[in-house]
Amino acid sequence: MIQIIPRMKLRIPAWAGVDHPIFRLEIQRLTRNRSLNFLQYSFNPLIFAGIGLTILFVAVALSSTLAFSGADNFLQGVLGWTIGILASVQVVAGAFANVLVIAQISASISGEIELQSWRLLRTTTLNLKEIVFAKLAAALLNLRLLLVGLLVLRIVTTVSAMLMVAYVLLRQILYSMSTTSLQSFFSEYQWGPILVPVAVCAFAFMTQPPIQFALNGVIGMLASAYSRTRAQAVAMGLIGRLALWVLSALFNIAASYGLGFLILGNWMQPESATIEAFRNLPRPSEMQIAWAIGLTISLYVLAILAAQLGMILLGAGMILRRARQLGV
């Protein structure tokens, strides 16, 4: 049986393995940095201890409500606070990880240029793609503990949020339904418009740490390729990340407003639509509205994910293009 089934093995590129000279050199250089080691090794214990102690504190503080308002309110209270704490920790930990990734990767090409070893490196038999990606892979692999911590945080937050969604669904929606509407809720798949966007958002939320990790790596490397000194690269990388963050926030606000205007303000109420093209359309049913909103949210989130992946690929292409211009 073992001989029949072909062995599935994940193929790691040669430039991301310890046999690759650039990858090995970069890993050795990074592991010798004691401050960096301390920062990344103490990251997870700090997060775990902080969350654990805060949840314990919240549970003790809310335990007085147990006798008066019942177990469900107590659990919901603890869940709500847990989600809030986790979200706050994520913001701080995520920002720290972003800065650390950019700061580490920014020195990879600019450092070679500053120390005048880039041209020497280019005279070797290693091709440009291998050199650039080996440096990027080594830096990202060296900071993998940060990624693990952020992933754990996201998974824990997602599970807690799912339970909270279930509570809201049960107590705010299902409890207020009549027998007939409840039966049609299940038999006519009315839960679909709720479940689909929740599942897509949860998936997108959990995949963010690796995507952000790679995106920050590419931003750092891009800044490194366009700078002559390490200090300049670090500054450029951090400013680039901040600018991207502000731009994406603005874009998201504008897109949400635009989509809301189209769907809620025009398509849902064709008789009072501002855009004339919607006025001739028939008024959609409640089910159509629910599906339209659910699918719009899902597609928007998936489009954001695709855009992030696209930016990573675009950034990688730009790094190679610039690195090729740097000489030999």
Add this chain to the structure above:
Amino acid sequence: MATGATLSPQEILRRAAARRQSERRWQRRIRVGCLPALLIFTCVLLSFLNTVPFVDVPSGIVDLNSFLIGGRIAISLQALFLLQLMGTWALGLVGAVVATRAAAGQGRFVAERLAILRNRASFLAWAVLALRLLFLAVVIMTLAFLYTPVLGTRLDSDLASSIWLAIQLEPLEIGVVLFVMLVSWLFGPFLRLRYSMALGALAATWSRRSDSRFWLAISARLAAGLLGMLLVLWGGALLNLISYALQNPNVGQGIPYNLPPVIASLSPLAQGTASWLAIAALLALYVAGQVFLPPLAIALARLRLARLGHGPDKPFAEVYSQAHEAQSQEAASLAETSPESS
């Protein structure tokens, strides 16, 4: 500006040996002095808390005696509970860090190495147990004050009568819960040490460097604690959701309307029994996890070491004799340097 003096290799070796010996002496002092120091500290803390906050009695207190006794018992219980909680937390972390030294060689003697290290670190578990016993003593004293006139004035409390009523209604169920709780309370420190050490040894197999092993062990221990906490929270919420789906507490009917109201059909006594048994089962599960997870972690550590190989695998007898020899030397040197011998 300091200038570096060149030392001979013999001098470097001599200084390294002296440093090691000094470290061992300090470790021995901590091992021996931990329990007495902790007990003295606890007694001083309790004396302080039992005198200082009750110097000025607030106006409006009718029964001064009950106020003083009740307040002192409450503050002592809180202080002891907090102390043992901190001790238990530290015990887990220290145990995990100490156990990183067991993850060496090809993994054949991980369990034996852990046993030696556990013996050395067991003083911490004894210290936590002492705190827990003190807490139990205060609880027993409180019960004596509440239900008997043995200690003089019998305290009058609504809580005491409601507890007594609950015990009369469901004596067996509460007895089971108290028994499991007592077992977990008394054997908890030792089980926690064993579990934390196994976890620390397993985490240490992910690195060869001692500094990163330290952080990995701490991460593993804290992650396990957080996971346990989250499992209780998530499990509780899930059970609560299932019970609420089966029966809406407002209307007494569940979401699947064709099902009979399961929970409502149970009598209040049966509901209480089910709740007590659920608590007992949860506690038993917690103890079972502490008992059965360490062998699993050790087996995994052994497997990982056999696959990765962290240095040569010294026979257990050799390791043990070396440790024994080091301890004898340490004892001899301590005897030589002690003031009695001089």
